[in-house]
Amino acid sequence: MKKEEVPQYDENLLNGIKEIQYAVDEEGNYTEVKSPGWEPKNSALKQAINLVDEIIEDARQQVLEGKKSPVFFYMHLKQMDLKILKEESGFLKFSIKRHFKPMVFKKLPDRVLLKYTNVFGITKDQLFNIPKEPVKALEYNFSFKMKEQN
Amino acid sequence: MSAHCENGVTANLLRFHGIELSEPMIFGIGSGLFFSYMPFIKMNGIPVTSFRPLPGAIFKRVTKRLGIDVEVKRFRNEKTSMDELDKLIEKGIPAGMVVGVYDLSYFPPAYRFRFNAHNIIAVGKNNDTYYISDPIMEKIEPLKYEDLLKTRFAKGTYKPKGKMYYINNVPESYDINTAIVKGIKHTCKDMLTIPVPYFGLKGITTLAKHVKKWPQKLGERKAKLYLGQVVRMQEEIGTGGAGFRFLYAAFLQEASGIMNSPELNDISEQMTQVGDLWREFGVAAGRIFKDRHSGEHPYDEVSQLLLKIKNEEEKTFINLNKIVKKL
Numbered sequence: 001m002k003k004e005e006v007p008q009y010d011e012n013l014l015n016g017i018k019e020i021q022y023a024v025d026e027e028g029n030y031t032e033v034k035s036p037g038w039e040p041k042n043s044a045l046k047q048a049i050n051l052v053d054e055i056i057e058d059a060r061q062q063v064l065e066g067k068k069s070p071v072f073f074y075m076h077l078k079q080m081d082l083k084i085l086k087e088e089s090g091f092l093k094f095s096i097k098r099h100f101k102p103m104v105f106k107k108l109p110d111r112v113l114l115k116y117t118n119v120f121g122i123t124k125d126q127l128f129n130i131p132k133e134p135v136k137a138l139e140y141n142f143s144f145k146m147k148e149q150n
Numbered sequence: 151m152s153a154h155c156e157n158g159v160t161a162n163l164l165r166f167h168g169i170e171l172s173e174p175m176i177f178g179i180g181s182g183l184f185f186s187y188m189p190f191i192k193m194n195g196i197p198v199t200s201f202r203p204l205p206g207a208i209f210k211r212v213t214k215r216l217g218i219d220v221e222v223k224r225f226r227n228e229k230t231s232m233d234e235l236d237k238l239i240e241k242g243i244p245a246g247m248v249v250g251v252y253d254l255s256y257f258p259p260a261y262r263f264r265f266n267a268h269n270i271i272a273v274g275k276n277n278d279t280y281y282i283s284d285p286i287m288e289k290i291e292p293l294k295y296e297d298l299l300k301t302r303f304a305k306g307t308y309k310p311k312g313k314m315y316y317i318n319n320v321p322e323s324y325d326i327n328t329a330i331v332k333g334i335k336h337t338c339k340d341m342l343t344i345p346v347p348y349f350g351l352k353g354i355t356t357l358a359k360h361v362k363k364w365p366q367k368l369g370e371r372k373a374k375l376y377l378g379q380v381v382r383m384q385e386e387i388g389t390g391g392a393g394f395r396f397l398y399a400a401f402l403q404e405a406s407g408i409m410n411s412p413e414l415n416d417i418s419e420q421m422t423q424v425g426d427l428w429r430e431f432g433v434a435a436g437r438i439f440k441d442r443h444s445g446e447h448p449y450d451e452v453s454q455l456l457l458k459i460k461n462e463e464e465k466t467f468i469n470l471n472k473i474v475k476k477l
Binding site: 001006013014015017018019020021022023024028029030038039040041043044045047048049051079080081083084087088138141142144146 | 174194252258259260261262263264286287288305306307374375378379381382385387388390391392396397399400403404418419422425426429432433435436439440
């Protein structure tokens with residue numbers, strides 16, 4: 001890659017910083033060049049971000065339809081899986097799967113609910129009332145919006 | 151600032167102890183270039199592709215090859231891990247740490263996935279705030295005690311378990327030429343001779359064979375995700391572009407000067423061309439995610455491109471292997 005070929009495609013995915021790419025100058029010597037992004041790379045990252053959002057939306061729908069409890073939704077919203085949630089909460093996988101059932105969730109004691117609100121970093125009110133509209137993980141968790149290009 | 155987090159952290163720790171080496175030099179001596187494609191290991195349902203060795207390998211190899219005395223610690227107890235860190239900071243010794251990025255509050259949000267193999271250095275502390283030198287950030291970043299603790303004990307795959315590493319002592323002199331030769335030999339061996347079809351050049355061949363079958367086997371949507379993952383790893387923050395190929399070419403160029411070997415510079419040029427091919431692969435894959443490809447069999451085309459990369463890379467490493475034996 002030549003120095004002038006280092007892509008400067010900025011969608012703010014790096015939140016204002018730039019990363020270093022190595023490229024050759026006119027004399028063929030390697031040098032560091034800063035880059036805010038590259039289209040194929042950005043597309044691949046955005047694809048991964050969208051996948052997370054799709055999984056969260058699917059979980060949200062399942063809660064709205066009464067198939068799953070809010071614990072299931074917040075697990076996905078915080079990009080956790082059963083393994084991480086087990087390690088963060090100290091509950092057994094078996095118990096967590098039970099807590100995914102709306103009927104079981106309704107009867108959970110405060111002690112258990114408190115554990116979940118702590119692990120997810122949310123209030124009890126948020127735990128019982130999941131968002132009414134689809135959410136984007138980056139906006140919800142980190143108040144971050146991507147720049148739109150094209 | 152540097153391209154790759156482990157190189158960057160290793161370079162900064164060495165610099166503090168008076169050893170001035172460039173990032174490409176650290177990368178080359180530490181044999182940081184690699185390829186693996188492991189369809190049997192999945193993360194979030196997508197096979198693992200990687201352009202680097204296991205976390206920690208570069209620091210370990212570089213310090214060993216330069217004869218530097220280091221300490222690497224992991225912790226069961228969270229508080230002990232922070233107390234030990236504080237002791238080092240008090241003595242003015244910078245400590246490298248492996249952390250998860252999800253809870254790294256200053257990190258670019260779009261990159262805050264549950265990824266647990268990032269490297270940072272704690273350089274200072276004021277009350278409850280640590281000052282962090284992070285190779286991908288442009289300046290020193292503050293990080294709260296609770297957040298640092300959380301990232302050091304991040305949960306999930308490849309838990310860092312508080313891993314901390316630092317330099318005890320550096321020798322008065324070291325032999326950079328021997329270290330370079332060892333680093334190159336190791337990389338040639340990794341790329342050319344591992345007898346399993348998932349690592350080195352054989353791994354690229356396997357990936358090429360599998361890519362072709364993805365659309366039929368997985369459906370269009372999942373095939374795109376699989377391909378996207380390869381490009382993400384190839385261009386991940388810190389690769390310096392093209393899955394570290396340019397960084398390695400920069401190393402070969404610098405080594406050519408140090409060792410007075412013009413042949414190494416020829417190999418550097420070949421490696422740059424290989425890097426350009428990886429970028430071409432990135433562009434072709436990008437057209438697939440955006441449904442902008444023109445040919446009828448886009449996955450066959452990227453598969454062909456991967457085979458071409460493998461062939462060119464093979465020639466380059468065979469040449470490099472011959473040259474390094476004479477150095």
